[in-house]
Amino acid sequence: MTMTADQPKLRLAIVGAGRITRQSHLPAALGHPEVECCALVDSCEQRSLEVCRDLGVNIPIATQIEDVIEGLDAAVIATPNASHHQIAVACLSRGVHTLIEKPMAVGVEQGQAILLAAERSNAVVAVGYHMRFRQTVTLMKKLLSDGYFGTIHRFSYTFGTDGGWSPVSGYIMDRKSSGGGVLVVSGSHFINRMLYWFGYPSSIEYQDDSQGGPEANALIDVEFSKTEKPIRGRIRLSKTVELPAGFVMETDRGIVVLHDHKDAQITIGESYDDGCRIQLTIKDGEMPQGDEYELQMNDFVEACQQGRNPRVGGSEGLESDRFFQQCYANRMAREMNPFASTAGDAK
Amino acid sequence: MIRVAVFGASSLVGLTVIERLLKKPEYEIRPVIHSPGNAWGLIRQGLPLMQADMADPTQLAQAIDGYTHVINCALPQPTKLIRNLLDVCLHQKVDRVVNLSCVAVYGIEPGAECAHEDAPLKSPRTSYGTDKLKQDRILEKYVSKGLSCANLCPPAIIGCRSDYLTEIIQHLRNGTLALIDEGNRPINLVHVTNLAAAIELALCAQSVDGKRTFITDAEPTKWADLVRELMPLADGADPPRSIPEELARGLCAKRETSVSLKKIVQSIIANPEIKAQMKKNPGIRFIHRTLKSGQQLLPGRILDSLKGSGISMAKSNDNPWRTANTCFIEQQLQNVRHLTDKAEKQLNYQPETGFAEGMDLFRQWYRNYTGYGDEYWALHRELHRTMTSRNLVTH
Numbered sequence A: 001m002t003m004t005a006d007q008p009k010l011r012l013a014i015v016g017a018g019r020i021t022r023q024s025h026l027p028a029a030l031g032h033p034e035v036e037c038c039a040l041v042d043s044c045e046q047r048s049l050e051v052c053r054d055l056g057v058n059i060p061i062a063t064q065i066e067d068v069i070e071g072l073d074a075a076v077i078a079t080p081n082a083s084h085h086q087i088a089v090a091c092l093s094r095g096v097h098t099l100i101e102k103p104m105a106v107g108v109e110q111g112q113a114i115l116l117a118a119e120r121s122n123a124v125v126a127v128g129y130h131m132r133f134r135q136t137v138t139l140m141k142k143l144l145s146d147g148y149f150g151t152i153h154r155f156s157y158t159f160g161t162d163g164g165w166s167p168v169s170g171y172i173m174d175r176k177s178s179g180g181g182v183l184v185v186s187g188s189h190f191i192n193r194m195l196y197w198f199g200y201p202s203s204i205e206y207q208d209d210s211q212g213g214p215e216a217n218a219l220i221d222v223e224f225s226k227t228e229k230p231i232r233g234r235i236r237l238s239k240t241v242e243l244p245a246g247f248v249m250e251t252d253r254g255i256v257v258l259h260d261h262k263d264a265q266i267t268i269g270e271s272y273d274d275g276c277r278i279q280l281t282i283k284d285g286e287m288p289q290g291d292e293y294e295l296q297m298n299d300f301v302e303a304c305q306q307g308r309n310p311r312v313g314g315s316e317g318l319e320s321d322r323f324f325q326q327c328y329a330n331r332m333a334r335e336m337n338p339f340a341s342t343a344g345d346a347k
Numbered sequence B: 001m002i003r004v005a006v007f008g009a010s011s012l013v014g015l016t017v018i019e020r021l022l023k024k025p026e027y028e029i030r031p032v033i034h035s036p037g038n039a040w041g042l043i044r045q046g047l048p049l050m051q052a053d054m055a056d057p058t059q060l061a062q063a064i065d066g067y068t069h070v071i072n073c074a075l076p077q078p079t080k081l082i083r084n085l086l087d088v089c090l091h092q093k094v095d096r097v098v099n100l101s102c103v104a105v106y107g108i109e110p111g112a113e114c115a116h117e118d119a120p121l122k123s124p125r126t127s128y129g130t131d132k133l134k135q136d137r138i139l140e141k142y143v144s145k146g147l148s149c150a151n152l153c154p155p156a157i158i159g160c161r162s163d164y165l166t167e168i169i170q171h172l173r174n175g176t177l178a179l180i181d182e183g184n185r186p187i188n189l190v191h192v193t194n195l196a197a198a199i200e201l202a203l204c205a206q207s208v209d210g211k212r213t214f215i216t217d218a219e220p221t222k223w224a225d226l227v228r229e230l231m232p233l234a235d236g237a238d239p240p241r242s243i244p245e246e247l248a249r250g251l252c253a254k255r256e257t258s259v260s261l262k263k264i265v266q267s268i269i270a271n272p273e274i275k276a277q278m279k280k281n282p283g284i285r286f287i288h289r290t291l292k293s294g295q296q297l298l299p300g301r302i303l304d305s306l307k308g309s310g311i312s313m314a315k316s317n318d319n320p321w322r323t324a325n326t327c328f329i330e331q332q333l334q335n336v337r338h339l340t341d342k343a344e345k346q347l348n349y350q351p352e353t354g355f356a357e358g359m360d361l362f363r364q365w366y367r368n369y370t371g372y373g374d375e376y377w378a379l380h381r382e383l384h385r386t387m388t389s390r391n392l393v394t395h
Helices: A019-030 A045-055 A081-092 A108-121 A135-145 A188-198 A292-306 A314-329 B012-022 B057-064 B079-091 B127-144 B163-174 B192-204 B223-233 B245-258 B260-270 B272-280 B282-297 B300-306 B326-334 B341-347 B355-370 B377-387
Strands: A010-015 A035-041 A074-077 A097-101 A125-128 A152-160 A203-208 A217-224 A231-238 A243-251 A254-259 A266-269 A277-280 B002-007 B027-033 B069-072 B096-100 B149-153 B156-158 B178-180 B189-191 B212-214 B241-243 B392-394
Touching (some): A010 A019, A010 A292, A035 A045, A081 A108, A135 A188, A152 A188, A152 B377, A243 B377, A254 B377, A266 B377, B002 B057, B002 B192, B012 B027, B012 B192, B057 B079, B069 B079, B069 B192, B096 B127, B127 B149, B149 B192, B156 B163, B178 B223, B178 B326, B189 B355, B212 B341, B223 B355
Parallel strands (some): A010 A035, A097 A125, A277 B392, B002 B027, B002 B069, B069 B096, B149 B212, B178 B241
Antiparallel strands (some): A203 A217, A266 A277
């Protein structure tokens, strides 16, 4: 479905009335001049009512997508991860464009089914890796592609909080519902960026501290062998230990640092030295700036209207899902796993 | 079968006691959490968790229904919430409640008489100590109504995942830990496994009195001992400096009179009753968010103290102790060792984990979970360093 400028507003439903909808998706949709929010869908009606009340809006409420799907052009799917697949396929098979919160699906098979449904109906699939709308992410891709840094030797990414995001439904407590732990819940944003920057790794080694539930700590070693000299990387993720959030890369040109907050800039400095760091920025006006969720909504709406690919499409979402699946399938044996022996010290 | 509901299950103590009891077939455990966001240590184990808001007696009753024993490891709650919990325990005829108090109730400078639990109490002079003291008094009222309660009173808790230890490491690295008497003052510590063992003993003890019972480690540890054990994790930092006692007292006295704004803002933000109201009232939520964001507008000195990095005694940058952490100085000024005679007699308490063994386990845990010292640590350190970097030029 391709829309033209004189067509009516994009009729959008938001599926899932949890925290991310309340804080980000719904405000972004309400603020878009070419979007009509025509339904808020959640299996818990009370949750939808509370969101509407708190935001002071009056949006029709439904408890299942099938009740409103006929009148829709597009849908944002922000439900527990394991339900993305079913809702997305229901929407896409009726030609309803979808913006799916990350991860796109739980496992490659579900992701492929989503892409197939989109291909058949020629509908747009976008995946909610909102950090991809940061200027620095695009700039880093350009600098890497242009060979600005010379040879890349290795990189490290860490992210760790002592607790954090608490979804309204509590779905993160159940591995079946979340599809994984810290890797999927927090690490997925960097994994998506890493795949965008470096491509898919030739080797992945994965360890975590799961004892049956979603993992709270994960350690991933990757290697990319497309370049003359392989690039090695280590990703450390935690939901129990505070770690600085950011990306550091050792290159011929120096140590490249990109902290993990929206105002951070790419800097280069002398190797392990307190010397001056150079800050790399994009020229003003070269890329749109603003709230990442608003930019994501703009991109999605434009993609629907123009029939073009969104910035983060289903194929990229599938690559991320493939990475998660490969990690979990190749989890290192317990005796090799540093998390296994010292998860706690209870006797 | 002893059926135990553990409140504050996601806390360090809650998690450790649950891990301990799960290994024993005579216990059936129900971990109760406030919200899943902070419960990853439990979530990863795939345990069935129960969410309950202590402000809601109905949810509390459901959480305790069918359980004969209750452990309360939750952070200090407003008096209403602890009353809610004890009301439900009394109503449902729970056999035993084990509550956690804290040595902070004896104030920031307890006298030598505080080696024993029955020492006369002064004003705790900290919000944490005051809240714990209120909680203790409420508990005693319920004991008089017939509820069987044990009230364990630990000092600083160490062990794997201990925030207390990771905070000291950070101050060692930053050079903001100062030692009085070259670290020869006593430090009261309890290894979390020892506290968990004491909680188990208290669950089953024949007789408990609901009054505070010190639970500490056996060894007479000094600050210098702790620093020695943590220096291998200090990333090459110099050993902490010694501070004269008089100067240390001056720093702490100044702190007490200079942070009223901090205390006001912090207490409003942290108040669980306000948090509970926020869920229901968008107006209060707006005020709460405004206050939180308003913290960023505070002067840097106060902001530093809000982040727990200590308060400067003087405005002059020439003062070498300007950045010294006053919380740890206050703890050194306490200069008392809390004894466990009562716990040994009443609970048959004997610490299981020695200081050296516990610290060895901690260092291993710290390396594995933070990557300290691994092949990527140099890159990791760069990330730390550039977090505060000011020497940037635009290119």
